[in-house]
Amino acid sequence: MVEMQITEPNTCFRGCCTSEKIPLHLPSSSFSLLAPIARGSESTVYEAQLNGERVAAKKPILSTSEDLDKFHYQLQLICQLEHPGLAELVAAHARPPNYIYFYQFYESRNLADKLHVEEWAPAPELAVSIALDLAKALEYLHGLGIIHRDIKPSNILLDKDLHSHLTDFGLAAYKKDLKKVSAENWKSSGKPTGGFHKKNMVGTLIYMAPEILKKDVHTEKSDVYSFAISMNELLTGVVPYTDLRAEAQAHTVLEMTYTEQQLIAKVVSEGLRPVIATPESGYPASLITLIERCWNPDPLSRPSFREIVEVLSVLHNKLKPIPTTKHCKSGESGTMKVNQYQEDVNWYKQGEKLGKKLEMQDRNGEVFTWLISSTETYRPTLSWGSFSTCGRRETMEDAHFMKPCMFDDHDIHAFGIFDGHRGAAAAEFSARAIPAFLQNYYRTESPSDMLIEAFMKTDAAFRDELLLCRNSKRITQKEWHPGCTAITALVMREKLYVANAGDCRAILNRAGQPFPMSKDHVASCADERERVTNEGMDVKWQVDTWRVGPAALQVTRSIGDDDLKPAVTARPEIIETTLSSQDKFLVMASDGLWDVLTNEDVISIIKDTVKEPGMCSKRLATEAAERGSKDNITVIVVFLRPVSTAERIY
Numbered sequence: 188m189v190e191m192q193i194t195e196p197n198t199c200f201r202g203c204c205t206s207e208k209i210p211l212h213l214p215s216s217s218f219s220l221l222a223p224i225a226r227g228s229e230s231t232v233y234e235a236q237l238n239g240e241r242v243a244a245k246k247p248i249l250s251t252s253e254d255l256d257k258f259h260y261q262l263q264l265i266c267q268l269e270h271p272g273l274a275e276l277v278a279a280h281a282r283p284p285n286y287i288y289f290y291q292f293y294e295s296r297n298l299a300d301k302l303h304v305e306e307w308a309p310a311p312e313l314a315v316s317i318a319l320d321l322a323k324a325l326e327y328l329h330g331l332g333i334i335h336r337d338i339k340p341s342n343i344l345l346d347k348d349l350h351s352h353l354t355d356f357g358l359a360a361y362k363k364d365l366k367k368v369s370a371e372n373w374k375s376s377g378k379p380t381g382g383f384h385k386k387n388m389v390g391t392l393i394y395m396a397p398e399i400l401k402k403d404v405h406t407e408k409s410d411v412y413s414f415a416i417s418m419n420e421l422l423t424g425v426v427p428y429t430d431l432r433a434e435a436q437a438h439t440v441l442e443m444t445y446t447e448q449q450l451i452a453k454v455v456s457e458g459l460r461p462v463i464a465t466p467e468s469g470y471p472a473s474l475i476t477l478i479e480r481c482w483n484p485d486p487l488s489r490p491s492f493r494e495i496v497e498v499l500s501v502l503h504n505k506l507k508p509i510p511t512t513k514h515c516k517s518g519e520s521g522t523m524k525v526n527q528y529q530e531d532v533n534w535y536k537q538g539e540k541l542g543k544k545l546e547m548q549d550r551n552g553e554v555f556t557w558l559i560s561s562t563e564t565y566r567p568t569l570s571w572g573s574f575s576t577c578g579r580r581e582t583m584e585d586a587h588f589m590k591p592c593m594f595d596d597h598d599i600h601a602f603g604i605f606d607g608h609r610g611a612a613a614a615e616f617s618a619r620a621i622p623a624f625l626q627n628y629y630r631t632e633s634p635s636d637m638l639i640e641a642f643m644k645t646d647a648a649f650r651d652e653l654l655l656c657r658n659s660k661r662i663t664q665k666e667w668h669p670g671c672t673a674i675t676a677l678v679m680r681e682k683l684y685v686a687n688a689g690d691c692r693a694i695l696n697r698a699g700q701p702f703p704m705s706k707d708h709v710a711s712c713a714d715e716r717e718r719v720t721n722e723g724m725d726v727k728w729q730v731d732t733w734r735v736g737p738a739a740l741q742v743t744r745s746i747g748d749d750d751l752k753p754a755v756t757a758r759p760e761i762i763e764t765t766l767s768s769q770d771k772f773l774v775m776a777s778d779g780l781w782d783v784l785t786n787e788d789v790i791s792i793i794k795d796t797v798k799e800p801g802m803c804s805k806r807l808a809t810e811a812a813e814r815g816s817k818d819n820i821t822v823i824v825v826f827l828r829p830v831s832t833a834e835r836i837y
């Protein structure tokens with residue numbers, strides 16, 4: 188216990204904080220900060236010496252006068268507290284230039300580290316006694332009219348006898364002061380621990396009551412909810428939702444992941460809760476029932492801490508010590524590590540190899556009439572460029588190709604974008620195979636047929652190749668079914684054909700207006716949903732949208748995805764049009780762009796960008812990333828009219 192000398196007048200710099208117990212200003216010689224223990228977004232906690240004793244020094248980052256006001260508010264509040272279940276403030280320094288809280292040092296770390304770093308599994312009677320300590324402390328706080336607002340295992344400190352002490356009063360406030368706070372204010376004032384700071388969001392979010400996630404005002408009952416989530420974590424040893432949550436985003440494919448937004452939605456509207464402790468683990472049913480009551484969606488149905496203390500006290504008296512059991516660690520869920528399945532397959536190369544095979548086939552010198560120059564007089568003048576970025580994703584699964592002057596003809600050009608899911612394999616393969624097929628399928632009836640053939644044949648070839656690799660054990664994972672969406676534009680003299688399967692998109696700037704050259708094939712589109720269902724594949728609303736089959740694919744057409752064939756077809760939809768001088772440029776992109784930019788946005792962004800297709804592509808991708816796109820982004824811009832040098836140079 189640290190014995191403190193108090194120098195009068197014992198107040199903070201402003202004179203608003205007073206205490207009879209602890210000093211509020213200290214000679215600088217009396218303390219020294221040693222190593223930092225924890226760095227939060229709003230404060231750093233140090234191991235420190237105060238008059239020769241070991242303490243924890245919490246130094247908040249105070250950069251605005253608001254922060255200073257908050258410090259004084261918090262200090263006044265903490266000075267009122269005295270309870271064995273709360274971390275004990277032994278001194279404070281509340282004068283410039285130093286604003287520091289000094290707490291008694293609790294040596295057995297915080298409950299989160301204890302559970303997840305140390306993998307500590309307390310015997311049931313110890314877990315119940317920790318819960319009881321905590322419930323008593325909260326009953327005490329609520330009795331003073333104070334709401335803690337940040338109950339979570341990392342704010343529960345254990346002393347050497349494993350008694351718990353609630354700390355971190357950074358968000359604690361008198362209930363009377365909270366009433367007036369509007370949702371908006373709260374959102375910004377609760378920035379650091381309150382969790383609306385993106386970086387820290389998840390850690391705290393999972394303890395927040397549904398009404399808080401809906402931005403209602405905190406009440407005692409929201410503390411009850413956070414208490415329940417924390418106690419269940421103590422009983423199970425599992426971080427809430429880690430069985431569901433993983434790093435990757437549920438995007439085109441739902442890879443068992445829950446993004447933050449989706450988690451909120453589920454907790455709020457579907458009553459999702461962490462997996463609850465089971466009676467087999469040695470906990471009495473009444474404790475499990477109590478937790479369920481405490482995380483009831485309706486705050487009014489949750490018990491008060493007075494009642495919780497009653498129930499826990501009875502339990503505590505009843506529980507006989509039983510041997511400790513080791514927690515079962517939650518499994519490595521989530522992101523598929525595709526690279527582990529396929530070590531030495533280069534899918535670009537596989538696609539190229541296919542092209543070589545096709546070239547060797549006999550062409551017979553046959554040329555179809557549609558390949559012969561038409562009599563139309565209009566000819567677009569093309570210039571093209573592309574840009575692609577991994578964006579915020581860890582892996583790049585987009586691929587593309589640009590093939591000008593096909594068939595050695597200056598008036599025939601092709602461009603394609605492929606957006607992979609469940610790995611990049613299908614996208615990389617298709618980016619080489621599609622142009623190869625186009626080169627070799629001119630004996631079809633029409634350019635549209637040629638495009639359809641190219642897609643269908645590429646899909647078949649890719650799935651064959653995958654099977655081959657599986658049989659030769661170059662791919663070890665049986666249940667790996669990579670796929671990609673695909674879009675390909677073919678400019679043939681004055682004609683433009685766009686083949687699309689999936690959710691990439693192409694638009695023309697026609698007379699200044701966006702002119703769609705493709706339709707998104709996603710399960711949220713009723714026609715597509717019906718088509719897939721008729722093919723005998725389930726389409727269900729999952730997490731955030733309609734999704735296809737067990738793989739929960741968001742798109743309804745793709746190359747690959749052999750677990751979903753034939754319902755998720757590779758057959759593209761073709762849109763064709765005749766180009767005229769009205770048509771300024773074509774923009775094609777993967778959904779990473781269209782997720783955040785409308786067709787109109789795209790047209791207007793190019794309008795004020797240097798008229799160089801590569802730069803336009805880059806500008807669009809950058810803009811999309813800035814607007815929050817979380818996906819890979821690939822853009823191809825094709826100007827269809829001569830661009831003046833003045834504009835090019837800018």
Ligand SMILES: Nc1ncnc2c1ncn2[C@@H]1O[C@H](COP(=O)(O)OP(=O)(O)OP(=O)(O)O)[C@@H](O)[C@H]1O
Pocket residue numbers: 224225226227228229230231232243245274290291292293294296297341342344354355356357379380
């Ligand atoms: N009195 C103490 N004794 C030992 N360790 C402490 C003490 N106070 C804090 N810590 C350690 O520092 C960590 C952060 O403390 P605290 O929650 O008060 O800071 P914070 O900056 O508000 O954190 P947060 O990121 O939750 O907002 C605790 O989880 C604990 O590991």
Ligand SMILES: [Mn+2]
Pocket residue numbers: 341342355
């Ligand atoms: Mn904390």
Ligand SMILES: [Mn+2]
Pocket residue numbers: 227337355357358380
């Ligand atoms: Mn905090």
